[in-house]
Amino acid sequence: MEKSIKILGLIAIIFVSSIFIFGTKSDNIKNEPVSDKNTAEFYQIKALKIPDNLEFAGEKVPLGKTEILERVDRELLVNTYWQSNTLLLIKRAHKYFPIIEPILKKNGIPDDFKYLAAIESGLQNVTSPAGAKGFWQIMPQTARELSLEVNDNVDERYNVEKSTEVACDYLKKAKNKFGNWTLAAASYNAGMAGISRKQNEQFVDDYYDLMLSEETKRYLPRIIAVKEILSNPENYGFVFDKEDLYVEEETKIVKVDTAITNIARFSKSLGTNYNVIKYHNPWLRENNLNNSSRKMYDIKIPVK
Known part of the structure; x- marks a missing residue:
């Protein structure tokens, strides 16, 4: 048992x-398995058809040159298939391009230069390893030379309107020096002296004929690729509704020509808070505004 x-x-x-x-x-x-078919039937990574009429600031891109075609193709592929980054750029462009565009137009700078800002910073107030800051990635010495205030208390490189004006000043000088907008744009990356030196060493004037650093060789093709994708997002698989895009909150200006000892307390007196003040005025770097010179500052606050 x-x-x-x-x-x-x-x-x-x-x-x-x-x-x-x-x-x-x-x-x-x-x-x-739901199917024994090939993965390609569910997910495909497609080669891109490069438009044959690409141009920057009215200057044609010489796609008939094999090297240039490959460089543009690379940037189109990288920026198309880095989907999250490019979709965020599309969203931010809807918010910030309307601020940048009229400043470019007022200064006689081609509208395409807004895409230079897009590749420089992703339309964010970022800091480079070299110390360049803001949408236009301006170095501190350059900013001061072009009348921006840069110190621990106030950094106007983070002011999109003022930094765009400074970028326009630089680009006008570069255009006068080099004679075309393509080289002016390249000099924004390599410096005017850097481009001039390469021209003298290589006995060529055209950006597309110059042997440059890898970063500067990719610079214009990347601008051109981002321009093409942001201008025709549906052609590159980006799907969104208008309400998905970012918009600038309506603000009003409070003019201040005195010191502010405590911006958090100051914000409360305006019916808002420190976080909101810093969001709309990132050029304010501390919780006070020294303003010993009694300069007039424009501080943005939301319209209720």
Whole structure:
């Protein structure tokens, strides 16, 4: 009897174990692949058709040159298939391009230069390893030379309107020096002296004929690629509704020509808070405004 019980117990253990190991018939059916077809039927990475009429600031891109075609193709692929980054750029462009565009127009700078700002910073107030800051990635010495205030308390490189004006000043000088907008744009990356030196060393004037650093070689093709994608997002697979795009919150200006000892307290007196003040005025770098010179500052606050 005891032996029979042991045998029955062993059979029960084997049965239960088989369920855990092999599953029931329905479990096996459920775990079967939904299809044995090739992955390509579910997900495809497609080569891109490069438009044959690409241009920057009215200056044609020489796609007939094999090297230039490959450089543009690379940037179109990188920026198309880096989907999250480019979709965020599309969203931010809807918010910030309307601020940048009229400043470019007022200064006689081609509208395409807004895409230079887009590749420089992703339309964010970022800091480079070299210390360049803001949408236009301006170095501190350059900013001061072009009348921006830069110190620990106030950094106007983070003011999109003022930094765009400074970028326009630089680009006008570069255009006067080099004679075309393509080289002016390249000099924004390599510096006017850097581009001039390469021209003198290589006995060529055209950006597309110059042997440059890898970063500067990619610079114009990247601007051109971002321009093409942001101008025709649906052609590159980007799908969104208008309400998905970012918009600039309506603000009003509070003029201040005195010191502010505590911006958090100051914000409360305006019916807002420190976080909101800093969001709309990132050029304010501390929780106070020294303003020993009694300069007039424009501080943005939301319209309620």
